[in-house]
Amino acid sequence: MQADQTLKVLKALSNEKRLLIMEWICSPRDHFPPQRDGDLVEDGVCVGFITEKIGLSQPTVTSHMKVLETAGLVTGKSIKNWVFYKPNIDIVHAALGSLTGKLGGRSVE
Numbered sequence: 001m002q003a004d005q006t007l008k009v010l011k012a013l014s015n016e017k018r019l020l021i022m023e024w025i026c027s028p029r030d031h032f033p034p035q036r037d038g039d040l041v042e043d044g045v046c047v048g049f050i051t052e053k054i055g056l057s058q059p060t061v062t063s064h065m066k067v068l069e070t071a072g073l074v075t076g077k078s079i080k081n082w083v084f085y086k087p088n089i090d091i092v093h094a095a096l097g098s099l100t101g102k103l104g105g106r107s108v109e
Helices: 002-012 016-026 046-055 058-070 088-104
Strands: 074-079 080-087
Touching: 002 016, 002 058, 002 088, 016 046, 016 058, 016 080, 046 058, 046 080, 058 074, 058 080
Parallel strands: none
Antiparallel strands: 074 080
């Protein structure tokens, strides 16, 4: 992973709300009820569920999700009038492995 991509990931996860959202959507069935539209794992978590759980306004949550998406940590998918987000775990692992390698440790597997 390129250094600039690793930096984007670290910046995105440096916000406690975004880190919490990532924790939730990485194991969505543990943190959200079943959705009427879309599967929690296959399609992702509806932004409305994230908004309700975190207690922030919908525009604020959308802004946080765009930061995570720009860093490559999540992908968004539109279903009807909503956007559903699911994690891109490969990017998380690649960033951690890159950081570990740069700091002189063993790579993450």
